[in-house]
Amino acid sequence: MALTRAEREAFLAEPHVAALAVEAGTGRAPLTVPIWYQYEPGGDVWIMTGLDSRKNQLIQPAGRFSLMVDRLDPTIRYVSVEGPIVRTTPATIEQLREISARYLPAEKVDGYVDFAWKNHGEQVVVHMRPERWVSSDLGQV
Secondary structure, eight states: OOOOHHHHHHHHHSOOOEEEEEOOOTTOOOEEEEEOOEEOTTSOEEEEEETTSHHHHHHHHHOEEEEEEEEOSSSOEEEEEEEEEEEEEEOOHHHHHHHHHHHSOHHHHHHHHHHHHHHSOSEEEEEEOOOEEEEEEGGGO
């Protein structure tokens, strides 16, 4: 059964690891990779990735990407969202801290942020406006 708008937005706002998919070119399947993301209901979704990463090199010319998040317990539930890129900006250490705190235990955030800021190279934040949604909770059937 499809989720309501409020249900799908609340589910996407939870800290799931997403599968990002982006067009990879003629004769190629989409690039699909796991990624951390940030989202607040009613807003844009954003991801952080390396400026020179394959993800960013494909996202920029495509102008859009998809994210899919799911869970298996207590019911199988998923949300997929797709939309246009609305802006790409250089990442800040505050954004790195925000997204890291969403996924890591509090005691590991500072160490990870310090390591990532020094070792992952130049990062960008890509904002996507959710345009098309697909969702279901298979436990409600």
